[in-house]
Amino acid sequence: MSKVNRFLLSLIIPALFIILWWVLAWRVDNPIVLPRVSDVFALLTSPTQNLISMGSLLSNVFVSLIRVLVGYLLAVLMAIPLGILMGYYSLGYDLFNNFLGLFRPIPPLAWVPLVLAWFGVASFATMFGVEEGQLYIWLNNLKLSMIFIIFIGAFFPVLTSTIYGVRSVNKTLIDGTLVLGANSREIFTKVLLPAAAPSIVNGMRTGLGVAWMCLVSAEMLPGSISGVGYLITHAYTIAKTDIVIAGMISIGAVGAVLDSVFRLFESRKFKWQSMTR
């Protein structure tokens, strides 16, 4: 099948979905229950428009993105070294695995009460002692509670995949490099890391997805006055369902873009992995 045909084929289901929505909205005829396609579309095509005095869709998405990235980066920076440690040394695995296994199944949302008790409305601005200016506005958007929820969401997928990646490195690759005269540092940098990289990056992709999914619950926390998650919940309280849906679509779109960036990277860099199996 040609590329064009495949592209057209992939558009059929979304088109049917929009038609269904359009017909249903027309039949329901109640913008609070189901807004019209055109209303939502109008919101999405003018993303810089100021909405219910909460800033524009674009600026809210941007704030959310920064929050997710900060929480996510912290999670990645902790999960990868820990995962390598646990994957490589059985001592590290035995030491941490049962303990972390208790936390793994807890949904990030279940942390909310505890996180509120710990951090309240403290933000990066409080933490770094910034009290005024543009920097304050930015740092104050990064509430510790939100970052923590996002961190928890991203941490476990990255950790699990890193452990798995390091543990499942083919022993012959290590032996084959050892007999060429490699020391343990070289085995680590030239064999273990590149061999585990696809699995680690895959975990990072899943982790980013989960982090992004935790966004709404994170932004529902008190002290939040911006972000798509907050936009959605606030629009809901004033019955602006079209804004709710526009916000949901933005979350979905940004998530899909982030995911496809990872996919592109994986298919470029890790072609060997799919071909070697």
Added chain:
Amino acid sequence: MAKYDEIERDVRMQDEVLIVNNVGKTFVTEKRLNICALHNFSLSIKENDFICLVGPSGCGKSTLLRIIAGLETASEGKVLYRGNMVSRPDKRLGMVFQEYSLLPWRTVLGNVGLGPELAGKPAAYCREIAHRYLEMVGLEKFAVSYPYELSGGMRQRVAIARALANDPDVLLMDEPFGALDAHTRIILQKELLKIWEANRKTIVFVTHSVDEAIYLADRIVVMTACPGQIKKTIDVGIPRPRDRANPAYGKLSARILDMLEEEVAAASSAPLRDQRKQIRKEVI
């Protein structure tokens, strides 16, 4: 200087490159059974020897090779390489594995140049060496390909080039052609002999193919079934290049196959089975 080199070489020529001294290896399985893979194995290998180890499957020949390479430690005895005990992998003891051991994310060139790279040589030098050895195995056209783009035979050629590019003193080969089809196998055997004659390495080659052993080796070590011991050491007197149609070739092949059959039969015979049961009881 030249004179000195010659004397030095002469002295070395008389020395054994590798001495395997009373090596034994016992594994403990998950069910806490002691499995004796090797027992009292002694062998000395001289400079430029081409030794083939044949034996029934599971007789510990690969284990022995891994012990010589320093990838595993012996439970008893020791391996001496030029008088020094082998306790860890050494780049002078190169190894080619049966499974593909090439790094799949590196190009063929990057794989072959890995040895010099690990030795801290500049990148340009590593590339140059890699090209030279790729040429030797006839794969210079595939320098920028990835291992997954090559056939099984080509990958093993790359693995051999990689081992040689590291300029080892001894080349340990663990059934390197085991996974290849018969035709490719014969071609690679010929190539290996050519390379060996040009480079003069000491080679210890493990195989389960009697034909392969006779075609390649100066000396064939036939091993007994579990635990692996030396059953017989045979000097292959047939001049190279060896012709498979030569009656002496066929006779030797039949003789070794008989020995192996004997071993397989003995391993499954009643007395030994009882003896094993006994061992099992003792362990439990």
